Amino acid sequence: MPITSNQVRFGKDGLIPAIVQQHDTGEVLMLAWMDRTALERTIAEGRTVFWSRSRQEYWRKGDTSGHTQAVKSLSIDCDGDAILVRVEQVGAACHTGTHSCFDTRELWPTPGEGSIDE
């Protein structure tokens, strides 16, 4: 089931950013990248599949960690160049062990680990 390019606009590198959100609490868990194949696999398999820019390979969330993401819904934005995936997260979404990848590094208003230089 091909996705038409006028619906989903992949970047020059063939990738589109995908926001992953816990479907019931609204917590934003992570941002990862999909190419066309990863998006089609995500829809076909009902589990998130991403393209790893660092490893240059597909990566089905949870295959090694067990921390799967079952897809509840998937939307594209008004411009077709960002994806929002609502999921049921099993365990920690972040490879560091935190529930969300955005849990620990606040830049503002209370700079911690991600503090800003004076």
Add this chain to the structure above:
Amino acid sequence: MPITSNQVRFGKDGLIPAIVQQHDTGEVLMLAWMDRTALERTIAEGRTVFWSRSRQEYWRKGDTSGHTQAVKSLSIDCDGDAILVRVEQVGAACHTGTHSCFDTRELWPTPGEGSIDE
């Protein structure tokens, strides 16, 4: 107040994706892009400032529409290559008039405007 590059990792194009979320409801409103200046301005001014890739200019949300975003908190993810901004949104976040840019184009499970070809 410069932001050190080992904290925030901008892409090759100098940009980082910023997820904008309504701080109290958890609704994901939009995804936009920041360069270093836009991020520093966002923190300094307490309102979201983005870099428009299509117009190639800075864009302080609400300056033309009145639909401002007051920043409540700002975090970077574990890898430092994505930003989550929690805001108080005034009016519609989306230029199409919908509250969220992700409101209308569901690809799955109930394909509508963003339907997938057979």
